Amino acid sequence: xxxxxxxxxxxxxxxxxxxxxxxxxxxxxxxxxxxxxxxxxxxxxxxxxxxxxxxxxxxxxxxxxxxxxxxxxxxxxxxxxxxxxxxxxxxxxxxxxxxxxxxxxxxxxxxxxxxxxxxxxxxxxxxxxxxxxxxxxxxxxxxxxxxxxxxxxxxxxxxxxxxxxxxxxxxxxxxxxxxxxxxxxxxxxxxxxxxxxxxxxxxxxxxxxxxxxxxxxxxxxxxxxxxxxxxxxxxxxxxxxxxxxxxxxxxxxxxxxxxxxxxxxxxxxxxxxxxxxxxxxxxxxxxxxxxxxxxxxxxxxxxxxxxxxxxxxxxxxxxxxxxxxxxxxxxxxxxxxxxxxxxxxxxxxxxxxxxxxxxxxxxxxxxxxxxxxxxxxxxxxxxxxxxxxxxxxxxxxxxxxxxxxxxxxxxxxxxxxxxxxxxxx
Amino acid sequence: xxxxxxxxxxxxxxxxxxxxxxxxxxxxxxxxxxxxxxxxxxxxxxxxxxxxxxxxxxxxxxxxxxxxxxxxxxxxxxxxxxxxxxxxxxxxxxxxxxxxxxxxxxxxxxxxxxxxxxxxxxxxxxxxxxxxxxxxxxxxxxxxxxxxxxxxxxxxxxxxxxxxxxxxxxxxxxxxxxxxxxxxxxxxxxxxxxxxxxxxxxxxxxxxxxxxxxxxxxxxxxxxxxxxxxxxxxxxxxxxxxxxxxxxxxxxxxxxxxxxxxxxxxxxxxxxxxxxxxxxxxxxxxxxxxxxxxxxxxxxxxxxxxxxxxxxxxxxxxxxxxxxxxxxxxxxxxxxxxxxxxxxxxxxxxxxxxxxxxxxxxxxxxxxxxxxxxxxxxxxxxxxxxxxxxxxxxxxxxxxxxxxxxxxxxxxxxxxxxxxxxxxx
Numbered sequence: 124x125x126x127x128x129x130x131x132x133x134x135x136x137x138x139x140x141x142x143x144x145x146x147x148x149x150x151x152x153x154x155x156x157x158x159x160x161x162x163x164x165x166x167x168x169x170x171x172x173x174x175x176x177x178x179x180x181x182x183x184x185x186x187x188x189x190x191x192x193x194x195x196x197x198x199x200x201x202x203x204x205x206x207x208x209x210x211x212x213x214x215x216x217x218x219x220x221x222x223x224x225x226x227x228x229x230x231x232x233x234x235x236x237x238x239x240x241x242x243x244x245x246x247x248x249x250x251x252x253x254x255x256x257x258x259x260x261x262x263x264x265x266x267x268x269x270x271x272x273x274x275x276x277x278x279x280x281x282x283x284x285x286x287x288x289x290x291x292x293x294x295x296x297x298x299x300x301x302x303x304x305x306x307x308x309x310x311x312x313x314x315x316x317x318x319x320x321x322x323x324x325x326x327x328x329x330x331x332x333x334x335x336x337x338x339x340x341x342x343x344x345x346x347x348x349x350x351x352x353x354x355x356x357x358x359x360x361x362x363x364x365x366x367x368x369x370x371x372x373x374x375x376x377x378x379x380x381x382x383x384x385x386x387x388x389x390x391x392x393x394x395x396x397x398x399x400x401x402x403x404x405x406x407x408x409x410x411x412x413x414x415x416x417x418x419x420x421x422x423x424x425x426x427x428x429x430x431x432x433x434x435x436x437x438x439x440x441x442x443x444x445x446x447x448x449x450x451x452x453x454x455x456x457x458x459x460x461x462x463x464x465x466x467x468x469x470x471x472x473x474x475x476x477x478x479x480x481x482x483x484x485x486x487x488x489x490x491x492x493x494x495x496x497x498x499x500x501x502x503x504x505x506x507x508x509x510x511x512x513x514x515x516x517x518x519x520x521x522x523x524x525x526x527x528x529x530x531x532x533x534x535x536x537x538x539x540x541x542x543x544x545x546x547x548x
Numbered sequence: 549x550x551x552x553x554x555x556x557x558x559x560x561x562x563x564x565x566x567x568x569x570x571x572x573x574x575x576x577x578x579x580x581x582x583x584x585x586x587x588x589x590x591x592x593x594x595x596x597x598x599x600x601x602x603x604x605x606x607x608x609x610x611x612x613x614x615x616x617x618x619x620x621x622x623x624x625x626x627x628x629x630x631x632x633x634x635x636x637x638x639x640x641x642x643x644x645x646x647x648x649x650x651x652x653x654x655x656x657x658x659x660x661x662x663x664x665x666x667x668x669x670x671x672x673x674x675x676x677x678x679x680x681x682x683x684x685x686x687x688x689x690x691x692x693x694x695x696x697x698x699x700x701x702x703x704x705x706x707x708x709x710x711x712x713x714x715x716x717x718x719x720x721x722x723x724x725x726x727x728x729x730x731x732x733x734x735x736x737x738x739x740x741x742x743x744x745x746x747x748x749x750x751x752x753x754x755x756x757x758x759x760x761x762x763x764x765x766x767x768x769x770x771x772x773x774x775x776x777x778x779x780x781x782x783x784x785x786x787x788x789x790x791x792x793x794x795x796x797x798x799x800x801x802x803x804x805x806x807x808x809x810x811x812x813x814x815x816x817x818x819x820x821x822x823x824x825x826x827x828x829x830x831x832x833x834x835x836x837x838x839x840x841x842x843x844x845x846x847x848x849x850x851x852x853x854x855x856x857x858x859x860x861x862x863x864x865x866x867x868x869x870x871x872x873x874x875x876x877x878x879x880x881x882x883x884x885x886x887x888x889x890x891x892x893x894x895x896x897x898x899x900x901x902x903x904x905x906x907x908x909x910x911x912x913x914x915x916x917x918x919x920x921x922x923x924x925x926x927x928x929x930x931x932x933x934x935x936x937x938x939x940x941x942x943x944x945x946x947x948x949x950x951x952x953x954x955x956x957x958x959x960x961x962x963x964x965x966x967x968x969x970x971x972x973x
Binding site: 346 | 773793860
C-alpha cells in the first residue's frame with residue numbers, strides 16, 4: 124500500500140464549538156440560558172453557562188503548536204488553530220493531512236453531553252442538547268457531507284430522552300451516539316442497569332453506533348495525588364479495558380445483538396491479552412459465577428460487537444490480523460495533543476510497514492470499516508479517486524500546516540502532579 | 549523442550565498460616581495479643597485478632613476442589629487441602645505438580661502485612677511482623693530450603709521499620725519483600741513519596757527484590773456496584789498496569805538503580821502495548837511535563853528494573869522474546885482459583901508450544917531468572933537432575949491430587965455482583 128493511495132477515515136476527532144453554536148437552532152425562549160462566549164479584558168475567552176465558567180475554550184486543542192506548549196489548555200480562540208472551530212478551515216486541515224472523513228466528538232458539553240444536565244429545567248436541557256446536535260449535524264457536518272460522520276450527544280440525565288434523541292437524529296442521517304464509557308462517576312446508573320435499555324433499543328432499531336470515548340466518564344486514572352501527570356497520560360487510553368469488561372457482561376451485549384460499540388481512542392495492542400483473559404475468566408469461574416454466553420466464548424461475542432480504534436499503536440497494528448481487521452478503525456485525534464496531524468499518512472504507513480497486512484486489510488481499517496459501520500458513503504458524492512491521500516493533499520496545496528508558537532507555556536519548574544492538574548474534559 | 553525435562557520455579561504461590569504460626573517466634577509478653585484460631589460450634593474456624601474476626605481462614609485457597617465450589621472462600625481448615633498450610637504436604641503438592649521452588653505470599657496478614665498495623669502499640673505490631681517472618685523463613689521455608697524462596701512482610705506503617713526488617717531478614721537469607729502495589733488506598737504515602745526511600749535503600753543494599761502482587765493495595769477494580777463479579781476477576785491482573793506506570797515515574801526507579809520490582813500475578817501480554825505507550829507519552833509530552841530518563845526511553849529503563857510474571861498467558865508467551873525472556877518468570881498461584889495445579893508442566897508446555905522459543909529461553913523463564921533474581925540456589929542442595937518435572941513427580945508418586953468436593957457451594961440463583969462480594973484479601 125503506497126502512502127499516497129491510502130484513503131483515510133478517522134472515527135475520533137474533536138470539534139471546538141464556535142461562538143455561534145447556539146445561534147441558529149435553539150428555540151427563542153431558551154436563548155437566555157444558552158452558553159455564551161465572553162471575551163475578557165485580559166485577552167482570554169470563556170464560556171459562561173448558568174453559574175458555570177469554562178475558561179478552557181478548546182479542551183486539549185493544541186494541534187499545530189510546539190510540544191512545549193502542550194501543557195496548558197487553550198484559554199482563547201486566538202490560541203486555537205482555526206481548523207478546530209471553523210469547518211471550512213477544518214476541511215483544509217483534513218485534506219492537508221490526507222484525511223477524507225472524520226467523526227467529531229464535542230468539547231464544550233463534555234464527551235457525553237453532561238454539561239446540559241446542570242439545567243434544572245429538563246425541557247430547556249433537552250432543547251440545548253437538540254440545538255447542539257442540530258448545529259453539529261446541519262452546520263458542522265452539513266457544510267461538507269462528503270467529509271464528516273455526524274455524532275449526536277445524549278441528554279444523558281434521562282434514558283428515554285436519549286432514546287428519543289437517537290431516533291430524532293437518525294431521521295436526519297446521524298447514526299452515531301457518544302455515550303459515557305462508565306456512567307457511574309457521572310451519577311447515573313451503570314452499564315449493567317437495565318435503565319438504559321431504551322437507549323440500546325433505539326440504537327438497535329436505528330442502526331446507531333454507540334461511541335464510548337476514553338475519559339468520557341469524566342474520571343481520570345488517578346493512582347495518587349502526587350503522581351506525575353505522565354502517569355495519567357500513560358494510563359488513560361488503556362483504562363478503556365474497564366469499559367470493555369463491563370460491556371461483555373452488560374445488557375448491551377447480552378440483550379441487544381444488533382448494537383455495536385466503538386471503543387474510541389482505546390488502542391488495540393492490549394486486545395489479544397484481554398480476549399484471552401476474558402476466556403480464562405469464563406472457563407475458570409463460570410461454574411460459580413453463572414456467567415453464560417450461550418455456549419460460546421466471551422472473546423467471540425466481544426469481537427462481533429465492538430469497533431476497536433487506534434491512533435498510533437505499532438504493536439497493535441502487528442496484531443491486527445489476529446484481532447480481526449474487520450473490527451478495527453483508525454483515528455487521528457485532531458486537534459488534541461495525541462493527534463497524528465498533519466502526517467497521519469506517514470505515521471500509518473510506518474505502522475503498517477511492520478506488518479504483512481494486505482492492501483485489502485489496510486483498506487478495511489483505514490476506511491471501509493468506518494464507512495460500513497457508520498453508514499458513511501463519501502464515494503456517492505466524491506469519486507473514489509478524489510478521496511486518496513494524494514488527491515486530498517493536492518486540493519489543500521499551499522495550506523499552512525507549519526508549527527506556530529503562541530508564546531504561552533507552563534511556568535512550572537518541576538514535574539506537574541495530578542493534584543496540580545485541573546481536568547475539564 | 550520436553551515437559552518432563554522442565555525445571556519449574558514459581559515466584560507466586562500462597563501459604564495459609566497454620567494455627568501455630570505465632571507459637572514459636574513471638575516474645576512472651578506479646579503472646580496475648582497474637583491472632584488466635586478458634587474452632588466454632590458450627591464447624592467453622594476463624595482467626596481473632598484484637599476486635600477483628602476473620603472467618604476466611606484460607607483467602608481464595610480452593611485448589612483441589614471442583615470449579616463450582618470456587619465461589620466461597622474457605623471458612624474452615626477442614627475445607628482446605630493440607631498442602632495449603634502443612635509444609636510437608638505442600639512439598640508433596642509441589643512435587644506432584646513438577647514444581648521445584650516456590651515463593652509464598654501471606655494470607656492472614658494481607659499481601660502487604662497490613663493486618664498488624666491495627667495494633668496501636670507499634671512495638672507489639674513490629675514484634676508480630678518479625679514473628680511472622682521468622683516463622684515463614686525458619687519453619688515454612690526452613691523445612692525444605694531446596695524448595696522455597698523466603699518472602700518477608702513489611703511493618704508497613706513505618707518506612708524506617710520496613711528498612712530495618714529488610715536488613716534483619718536479609719541476614720537470615722531472605723531477599724524478597726512483599727510491598728503494596730499502591731500504598732495510597734491503605735492510607736500510606738504513595739510510591740512517588742520519598743518517605744519510602746529508606747525501604748528502597750535497604751533493598752538496594754541487601755539485594756532484596758520488591759514483590760508487588762495484584763490486589764496488594766487491598767483495592768479491587770470496581771467499575772460499578774452492580775457489575776457482575778466476573779468484571780472484577782477479568783480486570784484484576786491487568787490492573788497492575790497502574791502500578792507499572794507509577795513505578796517508572798517513581799523514586800524507586802529514578803533514584804535506586806539496583807532495586808528490582810516483581811509485578812506478581814500481573815501477566816505479560818499487555819507489556820508490549822504498555823512499553824510503546826510509555827515511549828509515546830515521553831516523546832509527545834516530556835517537553836512540557838519535564839519527565840526525564842537521562843537521555844533514554846522509559847521502556848528501556850522499565851525493562852531493566854522489573855520482573856514480569858505469568859501463570860497462564862499464551863499470547864504473552866508468544867511475545868516473550870520481544871518483551872525479553874531474561875525478565876520473565878513463571879507462577880503457579882497455588883492454591884488460588886487461578887492456579888495451574890496439578891498440571892503446571894502441561895499448561896506451560898502448551899503455552900510454549902505456540903512459540904519458537906529455544907530451550908535456553910524457556911529455562912530462563914521457568915527457573916534461571918527466579919534463581920538469579922532471588923538468590924535461590926536449589927542445585928547446591930539437590931542435584932539438578934533431581935529437580936526436573938519428571939524427577940519431582942516420581943518422588944510424589946501416589947500422592948492424591950484428585951478433585952475433592954467439600955459439598956459447600958454458593959446458593960445464589962443469579963450472577964453475583966461486586967456489591968454482594970466481601971473481599972478479605
